[in-house]
Amino acid sequence: MRLLFFWTLCGVVALSASAQDINNLGHQSWSTENGLPQNSVHQIFQSSDGYIWIATEDGIARFDGIDFKIFNHENVPAFTSSDTCCIVEDAHGALWIGTSDGLVQYAKNAFRHYPLTDVVVSLAIGDDGDLVVLSGNGLLRFDGKNLSPLALPSSATPIALAKAADGGLWIASTAGVFEYRHGDFRSVPLPGIAAGSIEAMGSLPGGIWIRTTSHITLIQSGHLRTLEAGHDLPVTRIQSVLADSRGDLWIGTNQGLFVLDLRDGNNSPQRQSALSTSSILSTFEDREGNLWVGTETSGLDILRRQNFRTVPELSDRVITAIVQTSDGAMWAGTNGDGLDRWQGGKLQHYSVHNGLLSEIILALAPGADGSIWVGTPDGLNHIEAGKVTAYTSADGLPDDLIRSLLVGGDGSLWIGTRRGLAHWADQRFTVFTQANGLKSNLIGALLQPRASDSSHDLSHDLSHNLWIGTLNGLSRLHDGSISTYTTKDGLSGDVITSLSEGQHGTLWIGTKGDGLSSYANGVFTSLHRSDLPQTIDSILKDDHGNLWLSSIHGITRLSAASLVACGASPECNPRPISYGRSDGMPTEEASATGHPAAWKTIEGQLWFATRKGVAIADPDHLSENHIPPPVVIERFMLDDMELPLSATEQSIPPGHNSFAFQYAGLSYAAPAKVRYRYMLEGFDKQWTQAGSRRIAYYTNLPARHYRFHVQAANNDGVWNETGASLRFYVKPPFYRRLWFLLLVVLGIAAIVVLLYRLRLRRLHQQFQAVLAERNRVAREIHDTLAQSFVGVSVQLELTAQLLAHSQIDAAGQQIDRTREYVRDGLAEARRSIWDLRAATAQHTLPTRLTRLAERSSTENLPIQLNIGGTYRPVAAALEDEILRIAQETLSNVARHANASRVAIDLRYHSNRLTLTIADNGRGFDATDNSLTAKGHFGLQGMRERAMQIHAQLVIESAPGQGTTVKLEAPIPAQKGTATNG
Missing domain, CATH: 2.60.40.10 (Immunoglobulins)
Structure with a gap:
């Protein structure tokens, strides 16, 4: 008893959960054909990041639910052997993998190998965080740096290693079981169990299990129970054991998987049929409660709890309509296979051989005392106490094709057909058609609510209202009067496919292609949402306030209150949950052929018609996954x-x-x-x-x-x-980096400064050009018009003197010479203004200089001209400037020198020409710089002209010694011009 009390204290607290229905588990398997490296799965492990790791004889595989990623000797050098046995994770998140050639550590996306001299058998993490390794040579401890031997007391040989629920380690050996905690060993006595035969052990809610090859011993809450292979289990060898979080014990054997409900101490293990007789090597439960199974030759399997179950006897039927009669029996109509009644696990079949008008069932409705109404394409049947009664158009029906049926609160029957609505009461049919106010004679879903209508537009009880779904809106029959509502009144669509009564007088309306609508307080509201089915074949309301919507794409569940609160707003999420084949449905395609396509039983279960039988959900025992999935980024x-x-x-x-x-x-x-x-x-x-x-x-x-x-x-x-x-x-890129942008800015700034300076230079040059032009014009005026005017003035003074002395002929000659001066002055002015320069032989520098000398020569001032060297044509501008300098010099001689003789020498050289003008006048002080200030600009103009043509001007003069003006101007070389001197 003390031993049992010890196991009770060190065990984990039992988790309350509903019993596991092993017949309602979904099964999926993977093998080498699906990406598994090898089909012998020795251990399954889930790391802290959420991945499932599988240890096989050809490496390990990391599984994310869709794809496997394999690590073995072929792609990871750290795996010197691909034969792996076990995986464990330490407190730092590093994975340790045991192989037949030592340990492999996986941390920070890198593998590292730790060699050992023997095969690793098992791995565990102690309560101090150290790794404990069970190998063929005994126990080893890794403290984060080194592997060191860990010796058991009494020189015992370790056999098995397991982690206890409180963090300690259990070690089975040839000398018994030891508890390893805080670096110390303590012996744990196990009476009646041969110590050397223990292969594995583990925790139970409130106890421990111990496994040998042929036995499982359960010590739980003071009770001991042993299961024996060949007696309690129809197998020869037990290979793995797992106690899950729901209170079930899973036992893997060489002939399949078994489950034992630990909450019932008297029951027997049951075989899990999905795994048949596979040899089970390992079992594991992940954080979501899924059961993983590793087999010896068939690979990896998973068993998941499912929210839907089926009736195997109906799995080959295309179900069109389904109802429950008052005796609790479930009736399922089919598309061509007649009618089936299922109760107590027994199936009873009805067909045309039993009196049905057709094997195709389109509509069902429960009648009184366990009877049932059956609608077919060929008429109406009523089955009561096994007797079938038929009604057709010959009996007053508007049409033989029956599309929907509804038994009213008064026991009468409403029949929807292609040609109107029929009412069977008092053994006769009453027909309603478009003539009575219907918008369409093609009748679909029918509903007569049981609650009171609180809307202000209807003061009568809803049970007096019959809601009629048609192809052209929703009609309401009240006291013989029919009203029809369409999209103009707020419906999301006019083709009505399903109707259901909600709480507080709410009416739920399914349409074809336009989603869901509701009717409450006299107002229709469109709830057309992209996260809900667009075509709704049936609507059921469970006892928890949820709506269940069936369509050809599965079944959707959501809270009615959340849907009302969200309405059609896309920003609000009513959190719909979709169900399909992975949830246990035989197919996602729910049937839309008949009415009703779904039914809520008296027990609260929901039955849905599908094209592969029925799908049954129990809203009271749904398996809901409240664990947010870990998210990983696998590749960048x-x-x-x-x-x-x-x-x-x-x-x-x-x-x-x-x-x-x-x-x-x-x-x-x-x-x-x-x-x-x-x-x-x-x-x-x-x-x-x-x-x-x-x-x-x-x-x-x-x-x-x-x-x-x-x-x-x-x-x-x-x-x-x-x-x-x-x-x-x-x-x-480099052209968008800061340094480049700074360089660009500096470059732009430099360009701006350069452009600014060039602009200033250009403006300065323009200013200098304008100034030079002004000086040139001044010189032109001084040397042409002014000189001409001076000559004219002198001639006129001479003419006046001659006239005063009555020398008429001489005066006339002076007047003629004056006219010639005027003409020459005008010509020079025009030439200066229009810059009309000619390069002909008649207007060369020698010719023009000769004419100037002749014009300036007088009796009192004779001018001697001497021209030497070989003539060379020069630019007209150059000739003009030389001529103006000569003209200014002769003018100065005539006006100021009081000379009696002037000599002009023009001489051409190979690359220059020289002009020398010498007089014997009174001379002047050539070093006097005040002449310009006194209004004498002639010399200044001569120097400026010399600068313009890059010539050298020398003026030699002294008072009483005459004046000599020397000009030496370069002659630019011209192509084809002689250069001899």
Whole structure:
């Protein structure tokens, strides 16, 4: 008793749960054909991040519910042997894998090998966090740095290793069982159990189980029970044991899997039929309560609790309509296979051989005292006490094709046909058609509510109202008067397919292609939502306030109150839950052929007609998954190149266009129903609803910081709001980096400064050009018009003197010379203004200089001209400037020198010409710089002209010694011009 009390104290507290129905477990299997590395599964383990790990004889596999990723000797050098036995995770999140050639550690996406001299048998983590290894040579302890031997007391040989519920370790040996805690061993006596035969042990709610090859001993809450192979189990060898969280003990044997309900101490183990007689090596329960099974030759299996079950006897029928009669029997009409009655596990069949008008059943309605009304394409049948009575159009029906049936509160029968609505009461038919106010004679669903109508537009009891679904709206029959409502009144659609009564007088209306509508307080409301079926074949309300909607895409459950609160708003989520084949339905395609296609039984169970039998749900015992699925990012691909995953921000060089993120929600209850949403922060403004898609693509991302965030929801719509994230930074190209932008700014600034300075230079040059032009014009006026005017003035003074002395002829000659001066002055002015320069031989520098000398020569001032060298044509501008300098010099001689002789020498050289003008006048001080201030600009103009043609001007003079002006001007070389001197 003290031993039993000890096991009670160190056991775990039992979890209250409903009994496991082993006949309602979904089964799925995987083998090497599905990606498993090898079919002998020695252990199944779930790591803290949510992955399922499978140890096989050809490496380990990581499973996310859809795909396997294999690690073995072929792709991971750390696996010197691919034969693995066991997996365990330490407190730091590192995985330890036992192989036939030592240990392999998996941490931070890297593998490391620790060699041992013998095969690893089992692994466990002690309460101090150290790894304990059971190998063929005994126990070893790894403290994070080194492996060291761990010796049992009395030199016992360890056989098995297991973790206790309180964190300690149990070690079975040839000398008995020891408890290892805080680095110390303590012997645990087990009377009646041969110590050397123990192969494994584990925790039970309130106790412990001990397994040998042929026995299982259960010590629980002071009770001891032993199960023996060949006696309690029809097998020869027991190979694995698992106590799950629901209070069931799963026993793997060499001939299949068995389950024992630990809450009942007298029951016997039951075989799990899905695994047949497979040899079971390992069992495991994940965090969602799914049972994983590893077999010896068939691979990996999973058993999941399902919310739907079927009736095997009806699995080959296309069910059209289903009802329950008052005697509790379930009736199912079929499409061509007659009518079936199911009760107490027995099936009774009705067909045309029993008197039915047709094998095709379109409508059913329960009658009084266990009877039933049956609608077919060929008329109406009534089955009572096994007797079949038929009614056709010959008896008053408007049409033989019966589409729907309803027994009213007064026991009368309403019949929907293609040609109107019939009412069977007092042994006669009354017909309602379009002539009576119906908008369509094609009648579908019928409903007569049982609650009172609180709407202000109807003061009568709803039981006096008959709601009629048609192809052209919803009609209501009240006291013989028919009213019809359509989309104009608020319905989401006019083709009515199903009707159901809700709480507080609410009417739920299903349509074809337009979703759901409701009627409450006299108002129709459209509830057309994208997250609900668009064509609703049937509507049922359970006792928990939920609506169940069937369609060809499965069955949807949601809270009626949440739906009313959300209405048609897409921003509000009423959290609908969809059911399909993974939930136990024989097919997702619910039947839409007859009425009613779904039924709520007296016991509260919901029966749905499908094309492969019936689907039955028990709303009181639904398996709901409230665990948010862990989310992992499995791959980060850049232009089809996979990048390593990192917890820190990754830098992406520029020039990449395609970004892909592969992720997974690690829920194994229904992996195909896991839903995802993701957002790339820095790019997306809202969540992208990805459905079941497990990869996201982005292209041409601008350079900036990003955070990819993904969330997942399990099969019951529970979201993991934390999700998984990955940060990365797309670097900008060089032309978008700061240093380059600064260089560009500096470059632009330099260009602006340069352009500004060029502009200033240009403006300065323009100013200098204008100033030079003004000076040139001044010189032109001084040297042409002014000189001409001076000459004219002198001639006129001479003419006046001659006239005063009555020398008429001489005066006339002076007047003629004056006219010639005027003409020459005008010509020079025009030439200066229009810049009419000629390069002909008649207007060369020698010719023009000769004419100037002749014009300036007088009797009192004779001018001698000497021209030497070989003539060379020069630019007209150059000749003009030389001529103006000569003209200014001769003018100065005539006006100021008081000379009696002037000599002009023009001489051409190979690359220059020289002009020398010498007089014997009174001369002046050539060093006097005040002449300009005194109004004498002639010399200044001569120097400016010399500068214009890059010539050298030398003026030699002194008072009383005459004046010599020397000009030496370069002659630019011209193509084809002689250069001899």
